[in-house]
Amino acid sequence: MESLSRNPEVLWAQRSDKVYLTIALPDARDISVKCEGEGSFSFSAVGVQGESFDFSFELFGNIVPEGCKTKAGLRNIICSIQKEEKGWWKRLLKSEEKPAPYIKVDWNKWCDEDDNESASDASDDNDAGYGEDDESSEDEGMLYLPDLEKARGN
Numbered sequence: 001m002e003s004l005s006r007n008p009e010v011l012w013a014q015r016s017d018k019v020y021l022t023i024a025l026p027d028a029r030d031i032s033v034k035c036e037g038e039g040s041f042s043f044s045a046v047g048v049q050g051e052s053f054d055f056s057f058e059l060f061g062n063i064v065p066e067g068c069k070t071k072a073g074l075r076n077i078i079c080s081i082q083k084e085e086k087g088w089w090k091r092l093l094k095s096e097e098k099p100a101p102y103i104k105v106d107w108n109k110w111c112d113e114d115d116n117e118s119a120s121d122a123s124d125d126n127d128a129g130y131g132e133d134d135e136s137s138e139d140e141g142m143l144y145l146p147d148l149e150k151a152r153g154n
């Protein structure tokens with residue numbers, strides 16, 4: 001077994017009061033998430049084949065450690081991180097360097113500053129469970145298509 005740690009894909013999106021991180025790691029176990037007030041975020045977990053995944057970074061702004069929630073689904077881990085002050089961050093990380101290649105914008109959850117705030121307020125903590133419909137599917141997200149040969153009577 002490799003002792004090297006790997007980085008899972010991390011998708012991020014923000015609202016004026018929260019940052020959402022979706023960590024693509026199916027069937028992870030021993031999940032550990034640590035949030036610290038000055039913006040330090042760290043994650044570790046063990047993958048399905050026993051491989052170790054972890055990363056940590058300094059977020060752009062300060063966060064509320066008690067306002068960090070984590071929800072593990074079948075295919076990913078969703079972290080909701082409460083910002084200390086409401087407002088839009090210019091980027092996810094404090095560093096101005098280009099982020100690591102495994103960090104990407106989650107365009108499905110992205111909300112611009114000028115988007116309607118009330119839309120995100122209404123779904124507030126339910127956001128942490130987004131994507132539950134596709135997570136409950138046991139068929140790896142495949143579309144159901146009827147057997148066309150049987151339908152034609154062949």
